Amino acid sequence: MRLYLLILLFYSSVFAQVNYPKDYFSPPLAIPMQLSGNFGELRPNHFHAGFDLKTMQREGLEVHAVADGYVSRIKISTFGNGKTIYITHSNGYTSVYGHLLRATDFIEAFIKKMHYAEQSFEIEMYLKPGELVVKKGQIIAFSGNTGASEGPHLHFEFRDNITENIINPMLFGFDKYMKDTKKPLISSIYVYPLDNKTIVNQSKRPLLLNLLLQKDGTYLADQVVSNGKIGFGINTFDYDDVSFNKNGVYKVQTFYNGIPNFGYQFDTYSFDEMRYVNALIDYPRYKKTLQRVQKLFMRNPYGLSIIKTDKTNGVLTAVPNLSSSYRIEVSDFYGNLTSVSIPIKYDTQPAIIVPEPILSKYFVKANNDSNFTKDNVSVSFPAGTFYDDFYLNFDVKNDTLYLHDDTVPVHANFTIEIIDNKFTKAQREKLFIATIDDNKTAYNFTFRNDSVFTAKVKTLGKFALVLDTIPPKISIANSIEGKWLNDKKFIQFTISDGLSGIKSYNGYLNGKWILFEYDNKTKKITHDFSDGIVAEGANELKIIVVDNLGNSTIFETRFFRSQKK
Template sequence: MRFFLFFLLISRAVIAQTVYPQDYFQPPLAIPMQLSGNFGELRPNHFHAGFDFKTQQREGLEVHAAADGYVSRIKISPFGNGKAIYINHPNGFTTVYCHLQTATGAIEAYIKKTHYKEQSNEIEMFPQANELVVKKGDVIALSGNSGSSEGPHLHFEFRDTKTEKIINPMFFGFDKNFKDTKKPIVSAVYVYPLDGATANKSKQPLMLNLSLQKDGTYLANKVLANGAIGFGVSAVDYDNVSWNKNGAFKIQSYLNGKASFGYQFDTYSFDEMRYVNALIDYGRYKKTSQRVQKLFMKTPYNLSIIKTDATNGVITVLPNLSSTYRIEVADYFGNTTIINIPIAFDASSPIVEKEKVESNYFVKANKDNIFSKENMTVTFPAGTFYDDFAMNFAVNGAALTVHDDTVPVHSSFEITMESDKYSEEQKSKVYIASLSSSGRLGYNSTSVKGNLYATKVRSLGKYTLAMDTTAPTISMAKSIEGRWISNDKTIQLSISDSGSGIKSYNGYLNGNWILFEYDYKTRKITHHFSDGIVAEGANDLKVIVTDQVGNAATFETHFFRSQK
C-alpha cells in the first residue's frame, strides 16, 4: 500500500511536471463539488479554461476565497465571464471566480463606487495589493448566472500570476473532491486519407467499426490503405457523481509501440485557445456538431500541449509492411480506454472519391493572399488559416461569398467594399454585415473612408453592405407612470434592437446617472434602489439606448417613492 501511494504521488508529479501545492487552496463553494464542465473541455473556438462547478441549479450561494491574497482584478460585463473576481495569492498563483451574481462586502462597495465614478455599466478594475485583502474562506461573492453563462454555475480557474497561463485545478489537490472510476467513452474513431491516399477504398474520412474485446480494449476493423493517413477520435468522460459529459484529460497514440501523437490538458496560454479549431475536424463539427480530435497535423501549429513524432502523427502505409496503431484515451484518474487498429497496405482503386469542393481560387496558408472581384476585396495575411485550401470566392449582386464556415479561421482578415449608393448622412449608418443562410444580418464594426467600407472578421461566409436607421426599442412590462412604488426594490426595462445591435444603455434619475445591469439573455436592464440615488417623493427617470451605428431611443417616466 505504501508503494502504491508513493507511485501515485510520483506519477502525478510527472504528469504535472511542476510540484503544485496540494493543501493550500480550498474549494470556492461550501457544497459537494460537482462538475458541469472540466479543464480543457472542447468549446466553440476555445478550450475550457477551468472548472464549472454546479450550484444546485440556483443562484446566491456563497463564494469563498480559495486562499489568502488580494483582489487584483475585477471585470463587470454583460458578456463572457460576466461578473468576475481575480485573487492573487502570495505563492505565485491567481484564482478566478466568474458568472457571479454580485460581490459582497468591501469588494461590492469598491465595484459600486467605481461604476458611479466612471458612470459606466461595464467596468474593469485593478485594485492595489493593499486595497482589497482577503483571507482563506472569506465570502467574496454570491454565485450567479451573469455573462455568457447558460445556467447558474461558478466558473473557477487557476492561473500562474506571472505568465497568466491557466492550469488544471486537479493539480492543486482538487482531485480529492471527486470520485471517478469510469473509463472515457469513445464514440467514434475515424481514418483520414491524406494527400490523395486511399483508406478502405475511400479517399474520404471513414468511421471504423469497434468491437469490445475480453480484456476490455477495443479492436477496430483493419485499415487497408496506401499513402499517408491519420486518425481521429471522438471521446467524452464522466465521473461518478455529476453525469455531465466532460472532456478527456489525455489522448496518446502509438505506432508499433512507439509514441506517435498525443496531448494532455495540464497548462496552456490564452493565446493558444483558438487552436482548438486546428485540433478538431472543424468541417465535420460545423456540419454535424461532432468534435473529432485529430491525432495528426498536416501543417504543424503551435499548441504547446501536443507532443508528436517526426511525422506529426501522419502514417505512410507502404507495400509489404503491416502496422498496429493504438489509441489510449484517459481521464485524470488514470481510467483508460484503449483502441487497437491493424493497418496493412492495399493498392485497390478507390470506390469513394474525395468530396468535391466548389472553388475557383487556392489559398496558401503561409502566405499573404489578396482576392478582388468587382468592388469587393478580401485580404488574408499569412497565418490566417491552418492549412492550404481550395476556396470559393464570388460576388453576386450585393453579396460577397468568401467560401463557407467549414474552414476554420485563426486570425482576423479584412474585407473591403466600395459603394457610391449612400449619401454622406447615410454613411455613418452603413456597415459590412455577415449574412446567414436564413438571411439574417450580423453586425461587424466597419470604418468608412470616402466610398470605401472596411471591416475585420474571423469567419468565412457571406457578407454584404447593410444600413440601419431604426432606433432600439425600450419598454416596461408594467407602467409606473405617476405611481407610488415604495415596495419595489428595482426598476426593470426591456431593451432590444432589430438592426446592428445595442451598443450602450444609460439611465438617469432626476438628472443623475444610475447603474443599470444588463442581462442580454433576457434583454432586460435592472436598477437597484439600494444604490441610494432615488429621491424621497417624486422621481423622474430617463433611459437612453443607442445601437452600434448611433441610432438612439429615449424612454421617460416619473414615479413616487418613499424611503421611510
C-alpha cells in the same frame, strides 16, 4: 529497443508535471464539488479554462476565497464570465471566480463606487495588494448566472501570476474532492486519407471505423487498408462518479508500432492558444454535425503547446510488405484508461467512394498571404489566417460577398473592403459591413473612409453593406408613469436593436446618472433602488439607448416613491 526507451523518456519528460501545491487551496463552495464542465473541455472557439462547478441549479450560494490573498482584479462584463473576481495568492497563483450574482458587501461597495465613478455597468479594475485583503475560507461573493453562462454555476480557475497561463485545478489536489472510477468512452474513430493519391478502405473520404470490445477491456478497430498517408481522429469524453456530465478527457496518446508519435495532455496552456481548438478538431464535421472529432495529426503544424509529437506530426504512411499497428490511449486525470488498437495494411485497392467535388478555382495556402478582388469588393488574408490549405469559394453577386462558408476555421482576423457606389453621402453614415446568416444580420465594427468601408472579421460566410437608420427599442412590462413604487426594490426595462446592435445605454434619475445592470440573455436592464439615488416623492427618469450606427432612443417617465417606512 534503446530508441524506444529514449522516445518513452522524451514523452515522459515533456508531459512531466510541475510540483503544484496539493493542500494549499480549499474548495470555493461549501457544498460537495460536482462538475458540469472540466478543464480543457472542447468549447466553441476555445478550450474550457477551468472548472464549472454545480450550484444546485440555483443562484446565491456562498463563494469562498480558496486561500489567503488579495482581490487583484474585478471585471464586470455582459458576456464571457460576467461578474468576475480575481484573487492573487502569495504562492505564485491567482484564483478566478466567474458568473457571480454579486460580491459580498465590502467588495460590492467597492465595485458600486467604481460603477458610478466610470458611469458604466461594464468595468474592469486592477487593485493593489493592500486594498482588498481576504482570508482563506472568507465569503467573497455569491454564485450566479451572469455573462455567457447557460445556467447557474460557478466558473473557477487558476492562473500563473507571472505567465498568466491557466492551470488545471486537478493539479492543486482538487481531485481528492471528487471520485472517478470510470474509463473514458470512445464513441467513434475516423481514418482520414491525407493526400489526393491516398485510398483508405476503398475510399478517398474520411471513414468511420467499427470498434469491437475485447475480453481484456480494450477495443479492436476495423483493419485499415491504405496505399499512402493517413491520419486518425477520435470522438471521446469522460464521466466521473458524481457529476454525470459529459466531460473532456485529460490525456490522449497514440503509438505507431509501439512507439509514441502524437499526444496531448490538459495541464496548462495560454489564452493565446485557445482558438487552436478549431485546428485540433475536425471543424467541418463539427459545423455540420456538432460532433467534435479530435484529429490525432497535423497536416500543417500549429502552435498548440500541449501537443507533443514526433517528426511525422501524427501522419502515418502505409508502405508495401509491412503490416503496422496503431494504438490510441485515452485517459482521465485519475488514470482510468481506454485503449484502441488499429491494424494497418498496405494495399492498392481501387476507390469506390470518390472525394468530394472541388467547386472552386481559388486555392489558398495557409502560410501565404492571399488577396481576392471582384467588382467593388476585395478580401485580404494574411499568412496564418487559416490552419490548412484549401479551395476557396469566392464570388460577388448583387452587392453581396459570398466568401466560402463557416465550415473552414479561421484563426486570425482577415480584412474585407467594400467600395459603395449606391448610397448617398448621408446614408453612408449609417452603413456597416454585416455578416448575413439566414437573413439575419450581425454587426462587424466597420471603418469608413468616404465611400470605402473596411472590417476585420474572423469567420467566413456571406457579407454585405447594410443600412441602419432604425433606432433601438426600449420597453417596460408595466407602465410606471405617475405611479407610487414604494413596494418595488428595482425598476426594469427591455432594450433591443435589430440591426447593428446596442453600443451604449445610460439611465438618469433626476438628472443624475444611475446604474442599470444589463443581462444579455434577457436583454433587460435593472436599477436597484438600494443605490440610494431615488428621491423622496417625485422622480424623473430618462433612459438613452444608442446603437452602433449612432441611432438613439430616449425614454422618459415620472414616478413617485417614499423612503419612509
